[in-house]
Amino acid sequence: MSTIDFDELRSRFHLPxxxxxxxxxxxxxxxxxxxxxxxxxxxxxxxxxxxxxWNTKEWIDxxxxxxxxxxxxxxxxxxxxxxxDSLSINLFKALTACLExxxxxxxxxxxxxxxxxxxxxxxxLSQLLGADRCRTQxxxxxxxxxxxxxxxxxxxxxxVDYKSGALRDMGAITxxxxxxxxxxxxDLAHSAGAIDMDLEASQVDFAVGxxxxxxxGGPGAPGFLYVAERHQEVQNPLPGWMGHxxxxxxxxxxxxxxxxxxxxxxxxxxxALSAVSASLSVFEGLTMQxxxxxxxxxxxxxxxxxxxxxxxxxxxxxxxxxxDAQRGSQVSLALESAFPVSQALIADGVIVDFREPNIVxxxxxxxxxxxxxxxxxxxxxxxxxxSERYRLPQFQIRSTVT
Amino acid sequence: MSTIDFDELRSRFHLPxxxxxxxxxxxxxxxxxxxxxxxxxxxxxxxxxxxxxWNTKEWIDxxxxxxxxxxxxxxxxxxxxxxxDSLSINLFKALTACLExxxxxxxxxxxxxxxxxxxxxxxxLSQLLGADRCRTQxxxxxxxxxxxxxxxxxxxxxxVDYKSGALRDMGAITxxxxxxxxxxxxDLAHSAGAIDMDLEASQVDFAVGxxxxxxxGGPGAPGFLYVAERHQEVQNPLPGWMGHxxxxxxxxxxxxxxxxxxxxxxxxxxxALSAVSASLSVFEGLTMQxxxxxxxxxxxxxxxxxxxxxxxxxxxxxxxxxxDAQRGSQVSLALESAFPVSQALIADGVIVDFREPNIVxxxxxxxxxxxxxxxxxxxxxxxxxxSERYRLPQFQIRSTVT
Numbered sequence: 001m002s003t004i005d006f007d008e009l010r011s012r013f014h015l016p017x018x019x020x021x022x023x024x025x026x027x028x029x030x031x032x033x034x035x036x037x038x039x040x041x042x043x044x045x046x047x048x049x050x051x052x053x054w055n056t057k058e059w060i061d062x063x064x065x066x067x068x069x070x071x072x073x074x075x076x077x078x079x080x081x082x083x084x085d086s087l088s089i090n091l092f093k094a095l096t097a098c099l100e101x102x103x104x105x106x107x108x109x110x111x112x113x114x115x116x117x118x119x120x121x122x123x124x125l126s127q128l129l130g131a132d133r134c135r136t137q138x139x140x141x142x143x144x145x146x147x148x149x150x151x152x153x154x155x156x157x158x159x160v161d162y163k164s165g166a167l168r169d170m171g172a173i174t175x176x177x178x179x180x181x182x183x184x185x186x187d188l189a190h191s192a193g194a195i196d197m198d199l200e201a202s203q204v205d206f207a208v209g210x211x212x213x214x215x216x217g218g219p220g221a222p223g224f225l226y227v228a229e230r231h232q233e234v235q236n237p238l239p240g241w242m243g244h245x246x247x248x249x250x251x252x253x254x255x256x257x258x259x260x261x262x263x264x265x266x267x268x269x270x271x272a273l274s275a276v277s278a279s280l281s282v283f284e285g286l287t288m289q290x291x292x293x294x295x296x297x298x299x300x301x302x303x304x305x306x307x308x309x310x311x312x313x314x315x316x317x318x319x320x321x322x323x324d325a326q327r328g329s330q331v332s333l334a335l336e337s338a339f340p341v342s343q344a345l346i347a348d349g350v351i352v353d354f355r356e357p358n359i360v361x362x363x364x365x366x367x368x369x370x371x372x373x374x375x376x377x378x379x380x381x382x383x384x385x386x387s388e389r390y391r392l393p394q395f396q397i398r399s400t401v402t
Numbered sequence: 403m404s405t406i407d408f409d410e411l412r413s414r415f416h417l418p419x420x421x422x423x424x425x426x427x428x429x430x431x432x433x434x435x436x437x438x439x440x441x442x443x444x445x446x447x448x449x450x451x452x453x454x455x456w457n458t459k460e461w462i463d464x465x466x467x468x469x470x471x472x473x474x475x476x477x478x479x480x481x482x483x484x485x486x487d488s489l490s491i492n493l494f495k496a497l498t499a500c501l502e503x504x505x506x507x508x509x510x511x512x513x514x515x516x517x518x519x520x521x522x523x524x525x526x527l528s529q530l531l532g533a534d535r536c537r538t539q540x541x542x543x544x545x546x547x548x549x550x551x552x553x554x555x556x557x558x559x560x561x562v563d564y565k566s567g568a569l570r571d572m573g574a575i576t577x578x579x580x581x582x583x584x585x586x587x588x589d590l591a592h593s594a595g596a597i598d599m600d601l602e603a604s605q606v607d608f609a610v611g612x613x614x615x616x617x618x619g620g621p622g623a624p625g626f627l628y629v630a631e632r633h634q635e636v637q638n639p640l641p642g643w644m645g646h647x648x649x650x651x652x653x654x655x656x657x658x659x660x661x662x663x664x665x666x667x668x669x670x671x672x673x674a675l676s677a678v679s680a681s682l683s684v685f686e687g688l689t690m691q692x693x694x695x696x697x698x699x700x701x702x703x704x705x706x707x708x709x710x711x712x713x714x715x716x717x718x719x720x721x722x723x724x725x726d727a728q729r730g731s732q733v734s735l736a737l738e739s740a741f742p743v744s745q746a747l748i749a750d751g752v753i754v755d756f757r758e759p760n761i762v763x764x765x766x767x768x769x770x771x772x773x774x775x776x777x778x779x780x781x782x783x784x785x786x787x788x789s790e791r792y793r794l795p796q797f798q799i800r801s802t803v804t
Contacts, residue, residue, distance in 0.1 A: 014449045027453040035444055038673075042432070042440055046620060047416045051429040051753065054803035059621055061802075086668025088642035089491060096530065113654070117643040117668060120656040124641040128498065129531070138654070212669070218448060219461055219672035239526040240490035241519040248804045250758050252515070252540070254522040266488025266519060267614070270621035271440075272671035351453065356652050400463075401456035402650045 002290040010368045012282055013216075019349045020376045025190060025330045025363030026353055028216030028279070037278035041271065053270070062273040063242070063264055069280040070215070070224050073288060074188060074207070075198030080226055082260050083276060084268050087189060087210045087223035088117045089238070091156075093263055094206040094225060095125050097234040098154035098183045099134060101205075105153035109182070112138045115162045118187055122156065144173065146180035154183045154205075159197070160190035160328030163355050165299075165320040167195065167328045171202040178203065189213060192224075194295050194329035194366055196288035199226055206231070214329065214365055217276035225263055232259050240265035282367060295329040295366035302331050302362060302374040311382045319359060330363040333381075339402070343395035344384040350377050354402045404692040412770045414684055415618075421751045422778045427592060427732045427765030428755055430618030430681070439680035443673065455672070464675040465644070465666055471682040472617070472626050475690060476590060476609070477600030482628055484662050485678060486670050489591060489612045489625035490519045491640070493558075495665055496608040496627060497527050499636040500556035500585045501536060503607075507555035511584070514540045517564045520589055524558065546575065548582035556585045556607075561599070562592035562730030565757050567701075567722040569597065569730045573604040580605065591615060594626075596697050596731035596768055598690035601628055608633065616731065616767060619678035627665055634661050642667035684769060697731040697768035704733050704764060704776040713784045721761060732765040735783075741804070745797035746786040752779050756804045 014030045015021055021029060045053050054060045067081035074081070084090070095108060108122045119138065126134040139148055141157060149155060155177045160167050170186060177184045183205040191197065193214030199207060207226035211217035227234075236256065241247050242264035245255045256262035283291075303322060306312045316333040335341050335358060342354035353361050362377055384390050416432045417423055423431060447455050456462045469483035476483070486492070497510060510524045521540065528536040541550055543559060551557060557579045562569050572588060579586045585607040593599065595616030601609060609628035613619035629636075638658065643649050644666035647657045658664035685693075705724060708714045718735040737743050737760060744756035755763050764779055786792050 016450045016452060021452060023453045027456075029452065030444070030449045035449070038444055039441065042437055047432045047437070048418045050418060050423060050431065051425045051755065051803075052748075053621060054429075055801040085487065085491065086642065086670070088668035089487065089640060092640055115643075116646065116649075116652050116654070116656075119654060120641045120643060120646070121667075123656060124637075124639055127637065128639045210669070219455060220669045220675075221671060221673075223668065235526075235529065237526055237530045238491060238494055239522045240488065241517075241522060244518065244522070247518075248758075248802070250518050252518070252521060254518075254525060265523075266490035266625065267612070267622045268488070269623060269671050269674035271623075271673045271677055273622075275673055346454075353453065356650075399457040400650070401453075 002293055004286060004290050006294060010370065013368045015368060019351055020373045021351045022362045022364065022369065022373060022377055023351045023353050024365030024369070025213050025361065027212055027219055028214060028365060029368055031216055031279050031282045033281060034275055034278040038271070038275055041274045059270045062270060062277065063268050064261060066273050066277045066280070067224060067260065069277060070192070073280070073283055074192055074226065075200055076226055077200060079260055080229060081224055082263050083211065083222050083224045083273060084264055085223055087208050088121050090208045090223045090225035091118060091121045091185070092125060093236055093238060094185045094208055095122060095154065095156070096237040097206065097227070097231060098185065100234045101231055102153035102183055105151060106132070106134045107152045108134065108136045108154055108156060109149060109152040110136060110138055110156045111141045111158065113163070114138070115158055115187065115189065118156060141168070144176060146176055149177055149180035149182040152180070152182040154185055156185045156187065158187040158190060160195065162190050163319070163332060163359055165328040165330040165332050167191070167326050170197055170204065174202050174204055190328055194291065196292040204228065211276045215276065216279040216282065218272065218279070221276050222268065222272050227260055227263060236263050236265070238265040242266060291366045295364060296324050296327065298364040298366065298369055298371065298374060299327055299329060299331050300324070301371050302364070302378065305374060305378040309378060309382060311385055312378070315385050329366065330361050332359045332361050334358050335360055337390055339398070340390040340395040341384055344390040345380055347395070348380045348384065350380045404695055406688060406692050408696060412772065415770045417770060421753055422775045423753045424764045424766065424771065424775060424779055425753045425755050426767030426771070427615050427763065429614055429621055430616060430767060431770055433618055433681050433684045435683060436677055436680040440673070440677055443676045461672045464672060464679065465670050466663060468675050468679045468682070469626060469662065471679060472594070475682070475685055476594050476628065477602055478628055479602060481662055482631060483626055484665050485613065485624050485626045485675060486666055487625055489610050490523050492610045492625045492627035493520060493523045493587070494527060495638055495640060496587045496610055497524060497556065497558070498639040499608065499629070499633060500587065502636045503633055504555035504585055507553060508534070508536045509554045510536065510538045510556055510558060511551060511554040512538060512540055512558045513543045513560065515565070516540070517560055517589065517591065520558060543570070546578060548578055551579055551582035551584040554582070554584040556587055558587045558589065560589045560592065562597065564592050565721070565734060565761055567730045567732040567734050569593070569728050572599055572606065576604050576606055592730055596693065598694040606630065613678045617678065618681040618684065620674065620681070623678050624670065624674050629662055629665060638665050638667070640667040644668060693768045697766055698726050698729065700766040700768065700771055700773065700776060701729055701731060701733050702726070703773050704766070704780065707776060707780040711780065711784060713787055714780070717787050731768065732763050734761050734763050736760050737762055739792055741800070742792040742797035743786055746792040747782055749797070750782045750786065752782045
């Protein structure tokens with residue numbers, strides 16, 4: 001049984017008053033310690049230490065030290081994760097690395113309906129290198145067999161699907177791919193910080209992720225890159241000075257640093273990385289098994305409430321798997337008028353989001369969401385649907401970000 | 403004559419007490435307004451708006467709106483600059499764009515002794531694409547002629563050299579390159595915010611830069627990319643979802659946004675970009691000609707003091723051009739024992755930096771440095787040299803960052 005006091009854990013976050021926040025799978029809430037730490041960083045360190053801070057405050061090590069903090073959350077060993085750039089940029093590095101490791105194969109296999117940036121980056125690489133060196137194919141992940149991957153250099157897929165919230169079996173799919181001589185890159189954007197996983201035990205080759213969702217690193221916080229130790233000799237296609245073996249020797253010739261450090265490129269934002277570092281400290285002392293159990297309990301509770309509601313049964317189809325082993329940390333409902341319904345919920349103080357074409361996502365962040373949040377969301381959704389107030393004109397207007 | 407009140411301007415910055423800060427060419431000082439703005443961003447916007455902030459606080463537009471703020475400082479028009487990623491990543495985008503625009507030419511020409519990340523990225527691109535599609539050559543910039551560039555797709559060079567502080571003639575060199583059918587990429591890392599320039603009038607093709615030096619955006623603040631309007635139809639080799647024409651439609655196929663927006667890749671740090679935005683507001687109401695005049699007056703004053711000092715004349719050679727038209731915003735002195743001398747100066751409260759093999763850099767940030775700063779630096783350097791206290795053991799120890 002979990003020994004975590006979830007009420008106490010919740011109190012460590014600043015949560016918006018009078019709102020039910022179910023969008024931590026899009027942007028995580030602000031840990032109170034992060035607010036405090038950033039104040040210190042800005043008003044003491046940047047202000048007074050200035051350039052000395054790179055040494056005295058170990059800013060220069062942040063991409064690696066934050067990487068190590070992330071490693072402990074995703075079941076990776078120290079020295080295999082670097083926190084830098086964006087998920088998209090890190091994916092570019094991982095994909096070229098796979099083409100190098102798996103020389104002779106030029107095919108990238110990804111999933112039909114993958115989160116867009118993943119397929120855009122893969123297609124962009126194909127366009128840059130030319131089809132003779134790199135092509136992409138999109139497949140139905142449910143029908144994946146070793147045969148499908150016989151020519152693939154790498155299989156790229158999301159650990160948790162951003163629309164349905166379906167969780168994939170990391171160990172089994174990795175083994176299937178590798179049995180066909182294919183490497184794997186897991187996109188952990190929707191799982192890191194909410195799902196227990198073990199990249200080492202699953203023998204994952206590469207992984208990428210972001211820190212602004214369940215890791216609570218702040219809006220647009222940096223991405224991360226995991227490279228299994230056995231692949232750390234590959235080239236970084238974006239070899240900036242921060243990945244050099246001796247960066248302040250300013251040598252004309254690039255010599256890659258040993259280990260994960262070579263995957264760094266340019267100078268990273270100390271503000272952004274310090275926010276991530278502070279936010280990750282909230283995970284200290286927790287086990288990811290306990291965090292995962294809480295997540296399943298919350299989403300399970302929400303699903304039970306959906307099952308018990310005749311209004312919801314008739315209006316909203318469950319898209320997320322009911323089976324615990326296949327469920328991430330969000331529940332997705334397919335609805336007619338999903339966009340205006342999401343806007344009416346937000347107006348009610350239940351913060352959710354909409355995904356094309358007809359999905360409303362209810363994200364549960366195990367560190368701060370509660371069973372009462374689930375109950376309030378269900379009640380609000382019932383009220384929005386029965387009152388039909390989602391038909392009001394103001395709920396039809398699309399902003400840039402949905 | 404300048405109408406700027408430089409004392410008032412200086413008072414807008416938090417400067418470390420009891421120190422002479424001459425390293426704003428490495429990390430700019432903290433504007434007081436930025437401190438205030440970040441407090442609001444963190445404790446009000448991230449905390450309470452959470453995911454809604456992407457719309458309500460226009461976070462989603464920051465890469466473009468901050469880009470426009472930078473544009474007005476570097477003589478570019480609105481819609482030609484984007485602030486994102488690092489200088490290194492933006493350089494990768496610019497280099498591949500040049501190979502596309504100048505199809506049929508595969509040679510990248512850069513300067514011998516270029517800032518390392520620039521040549522590493524160019525060499526990395528050559529390695530990725532293969533020598534038949536992309537090669538690099540390093541040349542002596544002083545001996546540059548159209549003949550040297552007859553086969554080059556692009557000439558990449560620094561507007562101000564990071565070691566010597568020499569300023570290049572942007573208009574003349576751009577014209578020389580273009581007369582040979584060669585495009586140009588200017589690296590503005592050491593000039594943006596200190597030197598007046600006009601990218602449009604100089605017909606520059608591409609430019610990259612960073613915001614943590616004279617633009618005071620904070621440690622490791624994001625880079626920027628300028629793309630002349632006539633080149634904005636090229637591909638971004640890192641086509642992430644933020645560069646899509648309709649990013650929240652989550653389409654499977656990438657369709658580049660029109661204009662500069664297509665050069666975006668992944669989600670950007672709102673903390674980092676908001677700091678840049680706040681810091682750039684200090685430039686409002688200033689003309690870059692007045693800023694440049696102040697910079698030249700400060701560095702000129704320092705050089706005069708060096709000329710007047712027999713101690714300095716005998717120990718330290720001036721590396722930076724005396725001619726105003728060829729001088730950036732730093733003065734570099736070549737010294738025996740340059741590293742321990744730089745450490746002894748820092749211990750004296752005069753914050754400078756060291757660059758291999760024998761250079762001490764005195765950076766003057768025109769917005770907040772004073773003539774008295776220059777006098778104190780000269781006095782301190784004389785004292786360090788005559789006392790020989792740079793020989794003390796503690797000044798021989800190298801930290802990671804110099």
